[in-house]
Amino acid sequence: MSANGFQVLMSDLLKAADVFQEQSGVLSRVMPAGGPAVPNGGGADVNTAMQAAVRLLGTMNAQLAAAISQHATRLRDAHAKYANSDIDVASLANQIINPDKI
């Protein structure tokens, strides 16, 4: 479809949304949100540093997974808005062709 400066194949939007949602799940399973377990490095300082680093890594990975899930939602929202636009245009065309039915 093409109207008002946008052009899109509706099925591709939904397909992309599914892929984004699926990959969000893949990413969230890559590592725990708190990062992997840290073994004893033999000192409190090094244990704290390792723990903080892997925890940050886990948090950022979880946030990225959440962001990708949000992209899936946005793609579905875009699909819904384009679909509504299609219905509106069809309705308008119908009214022009059949003014008696307005």
Next chain:
Amino acid sequence: MTMAPAALAPFDYEWLGADIRGLSQLAGVLLGYAPSIGNVASTLDDQVSGMVSAAQWQGAAASAFTSSWDKDSTDAREIASMAVGIGQIIDELAVTLSKIESALEQSAEYASRHGVQIGPEGQPPAQSPTASSYATEYQLTYTGALQEAQTARENAVSALVKYNGPNHSLANKVFGTAGAVAAEAGLVRFGGLDAFMTGADLGGAAAAELGLDSGIAIAAGSALGFVAVPALVGFAGYGVGVFVASLIEGKSVGQSLDIAADTLTDPFKAAATGVGHAAEHLWDDVF
């Protein structure tokens, strides 16, 4: 391609007090994350690329989406790089400690063959004027090994600093400048990364203050609004897990903040709820 941790020197005990094989395994786990994260980014890059070219998705929404995904794709590769960086530091620590442990155990075995009593943790016998030259030599070796191990740990700590907390450039990027500044304020005030990352003890008051002073600014000012919010929630530590879990379950930012806020003390609860509702509206005009 998956990177593997380097081979360790042979050893039988843990006289240096470190779980060296565990460290090497952790390094392997971290090095293994990179290709997994890279695969996700590549799959989605291909998806977006195909959609805007073959399917010819064009217009303002397409541009906004592509631009937004490009940033996240870059972040994904930086997170993969971060995993490799942390993994390499821990791998180097494991290898270095294994070499020190191995050399210490060989020295102990040599000294033992010459009548030196070695303690269960590799300790030399108590020093005495009548100690043999072998005992004296092992005493020096043991003390030196402990010092070398400590130096290796300190080197690892220094190297890990760039991956710790809001000073890390990627954290700055993901959390946004305002988020990083607020996080630094939290660190200064409460003295440590744990304040930022777990914050269990400081809980409500800190997060509430930061939330009221900076939270809405973080949320409104960041191009990644909903990513900045968990950074704020991160000040209360526990809440971030609840928040992220709720997001992953498909709940909205506002719903997730409400759920996370319910797990927190009253002052933070109010701030988190307010920020969540403000942040949710950031997405109103995306398309």
